[in-house]
Amino acid sequence: MIDANRLWWQTGVFYIVYTRSFKDKNGDGVGDLAGVVEKLDYLSQTLGVDAIWVAAIYPSPMADFGYDVSNYTDVLPLFGDLPDFDELIAQAHRRGLKVIVDYVPNHSSDQHPWFIESRSSRTNAKRDWYMWADSRSDGSPPNNWVSVFGGPAWEWDKATGQYYMHTFLKEQPDLNWRCPALKEAMFDVARFWLGRGVDGFRIDCAHHIIKDPLLRHNPPNPAPADTAYKPLGEYDSQLHLYDREHPDVHAVWREFRQLLDSYSATQPRAAFGEIHVFDWPKWAAYYGQRLDELHMPFNLGLIGAKWEVRTFRRLVDGIEAALPPGAWPNYMLNNFDESRSATRYGQAQARVAAMLLLTLRGTPTLCYGEEIGMTNVSIPPERQQDPFGLRVPGLGRDPYRTPMQWNPGPNAGFSAPDTPHLWLPLAVGYREVNVETELADPTSFLNLYRRLIACRKAMPALLWGDYRPVDGAPSVDGVPEDCYVYLRQAGDQRVLIALNFSAHEQYVALPSPGLGRLVLSTHLDRQGGAFLAGISLRGNEGVIVELPAEDL
Numbered sequence: 005m006i007d008a009n010r011l012w013w014q015t016g017v018f019y020i021v022y023t024r025s026f027k028d029k030n031g032d033g034v035g036d037l038a039g040v041v042e043k044l045d046y047l048s049q050t051l052g053v054d055a056i057w058v059a060a061i062y063p064s065p066m067a068d069f070g071y072d073v074s075n076y077t078d079v080l081p082l083f084g085d086l087p088d089f090d091e092l093i094a095q096a097h098r099r100g101l102k103v104i105v106d107y108v109p110n111h112s113s114d115q116h117p118w119f120i121e122s123r124s125s126r127t128n129a130k131r132d133w134y135m136w137a138d139s140r141s142d143g144s145p146p147n148n149w150v151s152v153f154g155g156p157a158w159e160w161d162k163a164t165g166q167y168y169m170h171t172f173l174k175e176q177p178d179l180n181w182r183c184p185a186l187k188e189a190m191f192d193v194a195r196f197w198l199g200r201g202v203d204g205f206r207i208d209c210a211h212h213i214i215k216d217p218l219l220r221h222n223p224p225n226p227a228p229a230d231t232a233y234k235p236l237g238e239y240d241s242q243l244h245l246y247d248r249e250h251p252d253v254h255a256v257w258r259e260f261r262q263l264l265d266s267y268s269a270t271q272p273r274a275a276f277g278e279i280h281v282f283d284w285p286k287w288a289a290y291y292g293q294r295l296d297e298l299h300m301p302f303n304l305g306l307i308g309a310k311w312e313v314r315t316f317r318r319l320v321d322g323i324e325a326a327l328p329p330g331a332w333p334n335y336m337l338n339n340f341d342e343s344r345s346a347t348r349y350g351q352a353q354a355r356v357a358a359m360l361l362l363t364l365r366g367t368p369t370l371c372y373g374e375e376i377g378m379t380n381v382s383i384p385p386e387r388q389q390d391p392f393g394l395r396v397p398g399l400g401r402d403p404y405r406t407p408m409q410w411n412p413g414p415n416a417g418f419s420a421p422d423t424p425h426l427w428l429p430l431a432v433g434y435r436e437v438n439v440e441t442e443l444a445d446p447t448s449f450l451n452l453y454r455r456l457i458a459c460r461k462a463m464p465a466l467l468w469g470d471y472r473p474v475d476g477a478p479s480v481d482g483v484p485e486d487c488y489v490y491l492r493q494a495g496d497q498r499v500l501i502a503l504n505f506s507a508h509e510q511y512v513a514l515p516s517p518g519l520g521r522l523v524l525s526t527h528l529d530r531q532g533g534a535f536l537a538g539i540s541l542r543g544n545e546g547v548i549v550e551l552p553a554e555d556l
C-alpha cells in the first residue's frame with residue numbers, strides 16, 4: 005500500500021520509547037537498550053508502528069533525566085553501550101523500523117567537558133561556547149529572563165565573575181549557537197549518529213537555541229493565565245520575546261537540513277523538532293519557506309486541547325491552514341512530559357482521540373503505553389524523581405513516565421519478577437491494563453490501536469488523502485455540535501470519520517443517500533453496511549466509514 009514517492013516519515017506511525025521505562029533487560033529496575041531490542045517484534049509486528057524515537061539515551065548526571073547531556077556521542081552505561089546501540093539499529097532496520105534519536109542542542113549538562121572548560125577561565129577557548137554575560141551594575145543578572153523550571157535563567161559563576169544562562173536547570177547551561185566552533189562541534193555530533201545509521205533526530209527545544217544578541221528584557225505577560233499550553237508557573241509571567249525564537253534560528257536549521265540531505269542519498273534522513281509554539285504560522289515557519297528546514301516540527305497542539313469539538317476542529321483547521329505548500333503535518337496526544345490522554349480525557353474519550361490521531365492527515369506519534377490506555381500514576385512524595393516536580397510542586401512528570409505494563413505478573417513484565425525496586429512505581433491497575441491481557445481481549449485499547457494502525461496502512465485515503473471537515477447543516481439533518489466529522493480522500497477512495505465527543509447518542513445525517521461500509525468503530529463491535537443518510541453514534545464512539553466513489 006505504501007507509495008514509493010512518499011517518504012517514511014510521511015507514511016509511518018511513530019512511537020516514543022522512553023528508554024528508562026520501556027523494558028528492563030538486565031534487572032536493575034531501569035529500562036535499557038537490550039530491552040528495546042527484545043520488544044522490536046512487538047513494536048513492528050504486534051502493534052505495527054514504523055519508527056521509534058529512542059529517547060534520552062546519552063550519558064548524563066540525570067539532573068533532568070537525560071536532557072542534561074554530559075557526552076553527546078555515547079550511551080549512558082545504565083542503558084548499555086555503543087555496540088548495544090548498533091545492535092538496536094541493525095535489528096530495527098532488519099524489521100523495517102526506522103530509528104530516531106534525540107539531538108539536544110540548546111543546553112548540555114554542566115558536567116559536559118565543554119562546559120567544564122568553558123567555566124575554567126574567561127580566556128578559555130571554549131568560553132564562547134556557552135552564554136556568558138556580565139552582571140548589571142548592582143550585581144544582579146544581565147536581564148530578567150526566567151527559567152522554564154522556575155527562578156532566574158542566570159547562574160552566577162564566582163570563579164570567573166560572570167553569569168551563565170540556562171533556559172532549564174542551572175545544571176543545563178545553554179550553548180551559544182552564534183559561536184561557529186560550537187556549531188561545528190554540534191554538527192559533528194549529528195554526523196556521528198548519522199554515521200551509525202540513525203534515520204532521524206528529534207531536536208529538543210529547537211526553537212530555543214538562538215537568543216537576542218542584545219539580551220533585552222522580556223516584557224511582562226499581560227495574560228499569564230491565558231496559556232495555549234499547560235501552565236508553567238513563573239515562566240508564564242513573561243512574554244518570551246528575547247530568550248527564544250530569534251529569527252536567526254532558521255538559518256541554523258537550514259544548514260542542519262543540508263547536512264542531513266548530504267547523508268540521504270541511499271537512506272533518507274529526517275529532522276523533527278520539539279517546537280513548543282502554539283501560534284500556528286510561527287510554528288509552521290520551522291518547515292522553512294521552501295521546505296528547507298525541519299522535515300516536521302512536532303506539533304504538540306492536541307496535548308493541550310480541551311476535549312470539545314470546536315477546540316479540536318479549530319486546532320486542526322488552523323494547523324492545516326498554516327502549513328506552507330507541500331508541508332506534511334503531524335500530531336501527538338502523548339509524550340513523556342505530559343499528562344496521559346486516558347487521564348486528561350477519560351478512558352472512553354481516549355479511544356475516540358486515538359481514532360482522531362490515526363485518521364487525521366499527518367504523521368501520528370504515539371507514546372509508550374498509550375496503546376494500552378495507561379493513565380497517570382500517582383507517585384508518593386518519597387518516590388518522586390523529576391527535578392521539575394521537586395522545584396515546582398504539581399509540575400513533576402513522573403506520573404507519565406512509569407514502567408511499561410507488559411503482563412499481569414510481578415513487575416508487570418517490565419523487569420524480572422525478582423527485581424526488588426523499579427525506578428518508578430507501577431500503576432496500581434497494571435494486572436488488567438497490560439499488553440498480554442489486552443491482546444487476549446478483542447475489544448481492548450490495544451486491539452483498537454492495532455486495528456487503527458492496520459486500517460491506516462491499508463487505506464490510501466487515510467495515509468495521504470486530503471482532509472476536509474464536514475459541517476453540520478443548520479437543520480435537523482447534519483452534524484451535531486458534539487461530533488467532529490471529516491473526510492479523507494485519495495483518488496477514488498473516500499473515507500468519512502465521525503467522532504462523537506459526547507457521552508450521549510448522536511445522529512450524523514449526511515446529504516448523500518446510499519450505503520457506505522463501516523470499517524471500524526472505536527467500540528470494536530460493529531462493521532458492515534452503513535446508511536449515509538443517518539449514521540448513529542453511541543456515546544463516546546467514533547467510526548470510520550468508507551464511502552461510495554461519488555461526491556458527498
Ligand code: NOJ
Nearest residue numbers: 068071172208209278341
Ligand atoms: C524536552 C524534553 O522532552 C524534556 O524532558 C526536557 O526536560 C526539556 N526538553 C529540556 O531539555
